[in-house]
Each structure stands twice: as structure tokens, then as C-alpha cells.
Amino acid sequence: MSALLQTPLFWAALTIAAFIAGQQLYRRTGNNAFLPPILTGIVLVSTTLELSGISYTTYMEGGRFLHLMLGPVVVMLAVPLYQFIHTMRKQWLRIALAVTIGSGVTVACAVVLAHFWIGDDAITRTIYTKSITTPVAVAISEQVGGISALASAFVIITGILGALMIPPMLKATRMDDPQTLGLTLGICAHAIGTSRALELGPQQSAYAAMAMTLTATLHALVLPWLV
Structure with missing residues (x-):
């Protein structure tokens, strides 16, 4: 044994x-x-x-x-995305604004709270990556001086809470149309949110996959330079 x-x-x-x-x-x-x-x-x-x-x-x-295998699995999300790519092309500005503003606000809120409540520089740098899918979060965390193992934990906690809270919150505010729900899950809850979107419908999963991918790309380009 x-x-x-x-x-x-x-x-x-x-x-x-x-x-x-x-x-x-x-x-x-x-x-x-x-x-x-x-x-x-x-x-x-x-x-x-x-x-x-x-x-x-x-x-x-x-x-x-x-x-x-995490990287190839993320790439496989292109399958549901392809089904709605023509609609997404017409909404490129809406999607770009949602990803940029949405991901920026989530990161800013988390970093400010971590800075004032915890006060640890390494944890603050790690929490920058909380809303990115795991393989990208680990890589970026190492670049910005964070803790890669802790980055994975933050990503998982964020994903679980996002998948749990986002659908009922959007339903309560009557903003739960498939496109908005998918975008929100992808931006705020990354892979776990996208997994939840796959259960809700093809349109939700396509928009969640798009939002998750764009958010990860944006953070990979901007965060190391910004931090």
C-alpha cells in the first residue's frame, strides 16, 4: 500500500x-x-x-x-461558441464592454478589500487572478509575485460562489436573458461558471465560453504590465 x-x-x-x-x-x-x-x-x-x-x-x-489537460479542455469550449458566432459578431461592442468593465470591477473590488482587510502584499497580488480560469491564473500569479497554489484556491472559491449566486441574482433583477447570464457567468465565475452555463442551455454556454476566454486573454495581457 x-x-x-x-x-x-x-x-x-x-x-x-x-x-x-x-x-x-x-x-x-x-x-x-x-x-x-x-x-x-x-x-x-x-x-x-x-x-x-x-x-x-x-x-x-x-x-x-x-x-x-486544463488548457486543451478550455479550447474545447470553442464547440458551443461556434454555434452562436454569427450573433456574437454583431454584438462585439457589447461583449467587449462587458468583459472589460465587468472583469475590471471584480478585480478592483477584490484587490481593494484584500489590501485593507488583510494587508498582505503576496495575497493581494494573488487575488488579482481570482476571476481567471485556473491555468491562466497560476501562470499570471507567478509573474506578478503572487502564490500560485493560493491562486488556484481563490479561483475555485470565486467560481463556486459565482455559479451559486449569479443565476438567482440576475433572475431577481429580471436580467437573466441567456446572453447576459452567459456573459456574467463567464466573466465572474470563469470555468466553473461556464460549467454551470452548460447546464442552463447552449446559448448561455456559448456566451460564457466567449466571456471566459476573452477575460483570461485580457488579464494575461494587462495584469502583468499593470501590477
């Missing part, structure tokens, strides 16, 4: 199994937004690591295989 716990493929397989278990729980609870598969998977893997006494470094020898 000790030798098995040191095997990279064991941890890669365990991560996949934990996510599948989380997905089953999510479906059996009626797609409960409080129990997204990624949250359940994190709890299961973290508990296993804690009980087994295995270090994060050992885990990542297998986890890196899945980490390398």
Missing part, C-alpha cells in the same frame, strides 16, 4: 474518481448548486492526502498529468 501511494498514476486516477463521485452526488441531489462536483472532489482528495500523510509534492507527480 505504501508503494502504491507513491505512484503518480494512483493519484491521477484517484482525482478522476473523486470528481466522478462528486458528479454522481451532484446529480442525485438535483444539481444542487451548493454541491458542485469540483468541491466534492477537492474534499475527497484533500481528506485522502491528510489521512495518508502524503505530501502535496508527491500528489502533484500524478496531478500534473491532469493539470496539463
Whole structure:
């Protein structure tokens, strides 16, 4: 058993199994937004690591295989986007303004709160990347002097809260048309929000994928220079 716990493929397989278990729980609870598969998977893997006494470094020898797949998975979101590309071309100004202003406001609010409430420079620099999908957030966090592991945690927390709060908030304000909902989920809740949009409909998922991609691109170009 000790030798098995040191095997990279064991941890890669365990991560996949934990996510599948989380997905089953999510479906059996009626797609409960409080129990997204990624949250359940994190709890299961973290508990296993804690009980087994295995270090994060050992885990990542297998986890890196899945980490390398994050980029190609994001590219696959071009499939739903392609279905509505003609409509998006006509709305390029609306989309550009939504991405620029929306992502700018979310980052500014988070950074100001972190600066005054926490006061730690490394955490403040890390939280700049909270609204970007994970592979981009980790890369940018390292460039701006943040903590890459903490960046992943901020991204996941932001995504879960965004996927949970955005749909009911927009519904309450009667601004929950498919395009607006998709854009908001993509800008504020990145990949987890886009995953939620995939459940809501093809139009929501297409606009969420577009917003997430543009937000990540904008931040990758601007944040290192700005910070």
C-alpha cells in the first residue's frame, strides 16, 4: 500500500474518481448548486492526502498529468461558441464592454478589500487572478509575485460562489436573458461558471465560453504590465 501511494498514476486516477463521485452526488441531489462536483472532489482528495500523510509534492507527480489537460479542455469550449458566432459578431461592442468593465470591477473590488482587510502584499497580488480560469491564473500569479497554489484556491472559491449566486441574482433583477447570464457567468465565475452555463442551455454556454476566454486573454495581457 505504501508503494502504491507513491505512484503518480494512483493519484491521477484517484482525482478522476473523486470528481466522478462528486458528479454522481451532484446529480442525485438535483444539481444542487451548493454541491458542485469540483468541491466534492477537492474534499475527497484533500481528506485522502491528510489521512495518508502524503505530501502535496508527491500528489502533484500524478496531478500534473491532469493539470496539463486544463488548457486543451478550455479550447474545447470553442464547440458551443461556434454555434452562436454569427450573433456574437454583431454584438462585439457589447461583449467587449462587458468583459472589460465587468472583469475590471471584480478585480478592483477584490484587490481593494484584500489590501485593507488583510494587508498582505503576496495575497493581494494573488487575488488579482481570482476571476481567471485556473491555468491562466497560476501562470499570471507567478509573474506578478503572487502564490500560485493560493491562486488556484481563490479561483475555485470565486467560481463556486459565482455559479451559486449569479443565476438567482440576475433572475431577481429580471436580467437573466441567456446572453447576459452567459456573459456574467463567464466573466465572474470563469470555468466553473461556464460549467454551470452548460447546464442552463447552449446559448448561455456559448456566451460564457466567449466571456471566459476573452477575460483570461485580457488579464494575461494587462495584469502583468499593470501590477
